Amino acid sequence: MAWFRKSGRKRVETADSDLWTICPSCSAHIYKQEWEDGLKVCPKCNYHARIGCTERRDLIIDKGTWREYAAHVTTSDPLDFSDAKGPYKEKAAAAKAKTGLKESVLTGDGKIGGIPVSMAIMDFRFLGGSLSGGCGEKITLTAEHAGRHRWPFIIFSASGGARMHEGIVSLMQMAKTCAAIARLNDLGVPFISVLTDPTTGGVSASYAMMGDINIAEPRALIGFAGRRVIEQTIKQKLPDDFQTAEYLLEHGFVDHIVSRKDMKEFLHRVLQYGKRR
């Protein structure tokens, strides 16, 4: 369950010109202005590029209604882990400096079209959006918070899976977060899961698949095992659309594929049905 894996997509190249962005999926050159105006969705291939958690929040939550929750939770180093590149502590510090975040998920509450919700938004830039003790703790605390207020809970996933540097502690977060989701189910509190690129490994095999409704962004990579691992195991080439949002829809694991520009409105529609009566 690596927290990063090669998705087969080309690396993001930096265009020389300030004018152009290169689509990470199809390598088309897009005017930077058009790319930004289109919410980082490629007009040529409809790939929904990875975006940060605050950017995502601003697209979904009504202006001025967001309040961060469990903001004090940050990374810890339960194993005192070091690898070939050095201590995990340094790696985590670098991720914090780079992103300005304290963990791989932003949690809080706000309103969607006037409906109060709790929300957890994962950020792939922070150590591949990996599920760690801190990340699992934030999601669990926020789910419990949602339960107390009877607010619908929404998770936007973007993660390569469990964070290896926290070993078994990160694996156990799968059980911890799912138990929190189970409590919401008991309370009749809606839980909506949005799977964005990528949602793999331990995150796909825990809360991300457990939504009352599972929604995916177009062409997002979603799956349990990595493509290379599967190819090495079964000694076959996999179909091109394998583990895409569209493949998951076809196989019955997501309810809808929703474009970024339509996501807020779609969530609002769904939330109408989950209102407490």
Added chain:
Amino acid sequence: MALDFEKPLEEIESRIAELRRLNEKSDADFDTEIAALEKKLRSTSKRVYSRIGSWETVQIARHAERPLLRDYIAGLCSEFLELHGDRCFGDDQGIIGGFATLRQHRVMIIGHQKGKTVEEKIKANFGMASPDGYRKAMRLMNLAAKYKLPIVSFIDTPGAYPGLEAEARGQAEAIARNLTEMSKLPVPVIVVVTGEGGSGGAIGIGVGNVVLMLSNAVYSVISPEGCAAILWRDKEKAPEAAAALKITAEDLTKLGIVDEIIPEPTGGAHRNAEGTIETVGDTIVKHLRRLKRMSARRLIDQRYDKYSKIGRFKKK
């Protein structure tokens, strides 16, 4: 079959065996030599096993002669009524289960089965279950809840099967659902990690009120080889990765994940399978007696608290 680090012991053992053969065949008397070698064997054995690290433990946990689920069932249960199928697709052999009478206690046993012979291994897919296996396990656990039977879950898997069909049928969903539903089971759940606790494939049937672990079992978020390939960019660094990942029973006890370590004989469970199986049985029964006295509500709350404590953030 000796592991690499056991080679010095194997050499002494084979020389003792050779002298014994000579003793029988001829009139020559090698008793003094044998006695000397046996003494050497004991001291070497002490030295070898006192120095074993995480990587050596991984090898013991994967040992070909290590007792498997069916050995535990045969040794501990007067009856095992195996139940088959997930009612969706098939009857995975990587996870088996059924009603069992374990030392007079009626329970539901589920667990990974790796297989001993080549045929069995292939049938069981080396203990790597597909979604069908996880769904069968959940079906049996829900049945246990209905009949108010405690659940004993045996964990021994390299991981959930990474295959095309497994993905197409929802490996991720099957594991996620088990994690969610196991948290709400109104009956005692005892988890025993007997060999390899391989990541999501292990936790997928591993949410318990109590987690027991054999002293030479391992439990990890990723295999040491997999971790080495990613973080060291070199599979040969698996021993370093094994140590860094903190995967032994002792490590997991310190981290608050394992509740009790079940001791194995020196060298591993396979050196005295019968004895190990008995100790496992004693430990399970001890916890069964305790947990059977708890109400459904208390069992659910205690299980929730056990997991919500793991990774709880403490302000420094």
